Amino acid sequence: MAKTTASNKKISTEDKDSNKLLKDLIKASGSEWAGLASDGGAEITGYIDTGSTSLNALISGSIRGGYAIPKITGLAGDPSTGKTFFMLQGVRSFLDANPRGIVVIYDSEHNISKELLSSRGVDPARVIVVEVDTIEDFKTRAVKMLNHYLTLDKVTRPPMFMALDSLGMLSTLKETEDADNDKHVVDMTKARVTKGTFRILTSLLGKAKVPFIVTNHTYQSVGMFPTKKMGGGTGLEYAASTIIFLSKKKDKEGSGMDAVVVGNDIICTLKKSRNTIENKVIHTYLSYANGLDPYAGLLDIAVEAKLVKALGRKEYQFPDGEVVHESELAADPDKYYTEDLLDKIDEACGKLFTYSKVEDEEKTPPAINPDILLTETEE
Secondary structure: OOOOOHHHHHHHHHHHHHHHHHHHHHHHHOOOOOOOHHHOOOOOOEEEOOOOHHHHHHHHOOOOOOEEEOOEEEEEEOOOOOHHHHHHHHHHHHHHHOOOOEEEEEEOOOOOOHHHHHHOOOOHHHEEEEEOOEHHHHHHHHHHHHHHHHHOOOOOOOOEEEEEEOHHHOEOHHHHHHHHOOOOOOOOOHHHHHHHHHHHHHHHHHHHOOOEEEEEEEEEOOOOOOOEEEOOOOHHHHHOOEEEEEEEEEEEEOOHHHOEEEEEEEEEEEEEEOOOOOOOEEEEEEEOOOEEEOOOOHHHHHHHOOOOEEEEOOEEEOOOOOEEEHHHHHHOHHHHOOHHHHHHHHHHHHHHHOOOOOOOOOOOOOOOOHHHOOOOOOO
16 A cells, blocks of 8 residues: 655645635636636537538538537628528528527528528528628627526526628618718728627627627738638637638539539638638538538548549549449449448548647656756856
């Protein structure tokens, strides 16, 4: 039996004193939201499936992940790049995963209707649509709803999800007043008002554990090296944990005058992330006839991870040795993407899309060569 030394007793006493101090400081903060990081604070508590395995991997490092809960995600892009579609796909996934869940959508484009929700597989009876026209109006209504939600019992209240479609269409009270007074001037306060709005909402959303998706427009910056930027200032840029830029390439069948657009190849670029590696790009596919292809882009990941071998001429060799043409894979993906292969792809995504973790083990510091140290005399 090991003996308890005086040194061990001293360390044990110091640990107790340290733990007591931590608890006292938490109490002294006067905040019901203060606590030890080890007990959980701003951690991700779950994910909302985007409907695309490759997009899930891009933003969470797992094909079975997705939009982080309870974080803010920005979906930005040009018109008709799928921003509203991906937002509503998130709504559908959230409601499917939470039978008691509710959703609030702030609609500045006056586009969210019962018919649109139903066509996307979303139950309109579980969605509150709040039409908003100005940033101030959006802030007031969102703050009131979140404050009310926070008064409910944490255990019994239903899970909630919020979305804004879109930030780019919101004006400010000043813009509205200037229009009423026939003033044609640019509102220089919009960026400041937007930033202030997200400062308040970020805190409330974190306390309420409510995920939030914001769609926004992009524009081409002017300069020697033009780049895509989001409108509305830096408010969303700072508040969001994840920002995805969407662009598209039309998919056509036929040639010449007979060519018909049958869908869009959606290019997703990760512009900001606190969870995965930024500036990574994946491709997914949105078909006009069949909707979002959950497997689109997965083959690229499997090839990069060396789980599937590209042979050329759109042929690929799968782990069991079978050679499959791209058209065969598209026709019956479930046949080739077995659970075993999906597990291996998921494991590979952790290495391809996330940062390396710091080793937990304490490492012995390198020995110092006394010959290279200068004494006062030598100096």
